[in-house]
Amino acid sequence: MNVAERTAAAVAQIERLGAGTVSTDPALILKVSSDWSRMSPVLQEKVPPGRYLADAVVRPTQPEHVPQLLRVAFEHDVPVTPRGAGTGNYGQATPFDGGILLDLRGLDSITVNPGGTITAGAGARLTAIDKVGRAAGRDIWMYPSTKSSTIGGFIGGGSAGTGTIQHRTTADGFVVSVLVAPMDGSGTMRRITGEELTPYIHTYGVTGILVDVEVRTDPARDWVAVYGSFGSYADLVAVHRSLLDLPQLPRLASGDEPALVPTLTAPLDLDPSRWSLRVIAEASTADEVAARMAAGGEHVATLTDYVETDRLSGMSYNHPVWFFQRGNPQQSYFHMETGGTPLWDNPDGVRGVYDGPVHIHLDLFAHGPGAMIVAEYRGEEALLAGIPELEALGVGIHSPHQWYVDRNVELAIETARVNDPKGLLNPGKLTAAPPVDTRVNIGVR
Numbered sequence: 001m002n003v004a005e006r007t008a009a010a011v012a013q014i015e016r017l018g019a020g021t022v023s024t025d026p027a028l029i030l031k032v033s034s035d036w037s038r039m040s041p042v043l044q045e046k047v048p049p050g051r052y053l054a055d056a057v058v059r060p061t062q063p064e065h066v067p068q069l070l071r072v073a074f075e076h077d078v079p080v081t082p083r084g085a086g087t088g089n090y091g092q093a094t095p096f097d098g099g100i101l102l103d104l105r106g107l108d109s110i111t112v113n114p115g116g117t118i119t120a121g122a123g124a125r126l127t128a129i130d131k132v133g134r135a136a137g138r139d140i141w142m143y144p145s146t147k148s149s150t151i152g153g154f155i156g157g158g159s160a161g162t163g164t165i166q167h168r169t170t171a172d173g174f175v176v177s178v179l180v181a182p183m184d185g186s187g188t189m190r191r192i193t194g195e196e197l198t199p200y201i202h203t204y205g206v207t208g209i210l211v212d213v214e215v216r217t218d219p220a221r222d223w224v225a226v227y228g229s230f231g232s233y234a235d236l237v238a239v240h241r242s243l244l245d246l247p248q249l250p251r252l253a254s255g256d257e258p259a260l261v262p263t264l265t266a267p268l269d270l271d272p273s274r275w276s277l278r279v280i281a282e283a284s285t286a287d288e289v290a291a292r293m294a295a296g297g298e299h300v301a302t303l304t305d306y307v308e309t310d311r312l313s314g315m316s317y318n319h320p321v322w323f324f325q326r327g328n329p330q331q332s333y334f335h336m337e338t339g340g341t342p343l344w345d346n347p348d349g350v351r352g353v354y355d356g357p358v359h360i361h362l363d364l365f366a367h368g369p370g371a372m373i374v375a376e377y378r379g380e381e382a383l384l385a386g387i388p389e390l391e392a393l394g395v396g397i398h399s400p401h402q403w404y405v406d407r408n409v410e411l412a413i414e415t416a417r418v419n420d421p422k423g424l425l426n427p428g429k430l431t432a433a434p435p436v437d438t439r440v441n442i443g444v445r
Contacts, residue, residue, distance in 0.1 A: 003079065003098045007055035010076040011100065019068035020060035020106070029054050032083055032101050037091040039322055041332045041377040042401040047091045054081065054101035061106040063121070063179065063189070063211050070209065071187035073100055073424065080183065081426050082205035084123060084153025087146040089318060091403035092157045092204040096428035104152050107211065112136040117176050119214040122152025127310075134306075138217035141167040141174045145317040147310055152210045159202050162280060162313045165364050166249040171201050171407075174215055180208035182419035199415040203405050206430040207415040222283035223251055225308040227266070227300040228293030229274040233257060233360075235296040236275040237344045240362060240369065242292060243279065250289070251280035251309070254316040255362035260374070263327035264315050267308065268301055280309045318400070320361045321372050332377040337398040338390060339370040339442030349393050353386045370442060384437055396442035405430045406438040
């Protein structure tokens with residue numbers, strides 16, 4: 001039997017068990033077999049929608065469904081690729097070997113625990129988790145720039161976002177515990193805590209399926225959105241780097257040069273001839289942030305409705321790249337994820353790595369700036385050739401143009417040997433020797 005035939009037999013058994021809803025609708029399969037890797041021109045060429053398709057979609061609606069259906073898939077030798085909301089950018093949820101696409105969005109329970117942590121099903125969206133948390137007087141430590149992402153997707157495939165300035169990444173204490181279902185035929189689940197969490201964070205589900213996630217929170221604060229503009233990159237940088245000395249660190253601080261400003265989705269008019277800085281500040285520091293903006297440029301506005309902080313978050317990290325790509329379809333652009341003080345101190349050197357106009361979108365980490373470098377796409381070879389040049393300038397790199405597990409790889413392989421002895425979980429993502437550049441040295445672990 002081939003994979004499609006084995007999958008058909010497996011999902012028939014899953015339906016008889018009642019271990020989730022099953023669909024073989026071609027339109028649904030096409031939709032959920034791709035993610036937002038369309039942002040990368042390299043991945044557009046390698047994993048375009050429709051090239052790699054699952055044979056069936058299974059959506060569990062109860063935690064116990066996951067180990068049940070994994071046991072069936074294991075018995076039938078059927079690959080299983082987990083998926084949340086599909087907002088990942090690297091092709092992490094591409095079902096290279098067909099089989100079952102495991103749609104985890106049906107696991108969306110949210111509980112605020114007595115100690116202040118929040119436990120949520122892997123398919124619960126960060127928007128809903130944040131809403132429940134704030135109603136209980138709690139702020140989740142961080143959430144991704146696409147706040148509609150699922151918590152399982154964020155922990156399994158993301159790493160940073162709004163809140164990272166204070167709390168760093170998803171691997172730095174944000175996760176308290178995860179409930180994991182292995183692909184070993186046991187039909188069981190296990191609660192993982194402490195140092196054992198490492199091989200389950202940012203490993204794309206290759207070490208086990210995240211069924212639920214428990215995360216840390218802080219007492220809720222009053223956050224506001226502060227907008228400023230500047231006449232030069234240097235003036236913006238002077239304020240951007242100063243934000244790390246505020247008595248309460250901001251949740252986010254994003255900056256863009258004029259070329260990227262017109263396509264931003266701001267709720268107010270931004271001057272397209274000036275550099276834009278946008279900060280999610282704690283209310284007690286908002287006047288100080290505004291004063292710093294005014295001293296070096298212009299304080300444009302402070303918006304106090306909490307929903308405006310979500311809108312501002314949606315203009316951070318790689319989102320301005322997507323807006324720019326969407327607004328300039330006549331030219332193909334790529335971006336590179338970077339970090340390091342040369343982004344503040346040597347922007348001309350950074351821009352000089354790639355040919356043509358090169359643009360910088362800034363964000364802020366606890367250890368300094370991060371940036372999306374945006375340039376015209378002139379082929380994968382030219383794109384990759386810039387990586388060692390950026391490193392020579394002291395700029396850290398992560399390439400968003402590959403789908404391989406790139407953190408704690410040896411530990412992930414060791415864990416997968418036990419939890420996935422047949423190599424059926426998200427095939428094609430875990431290897432000790434990936435054929436492309438997968439270095440990560442921008443301050444994540």
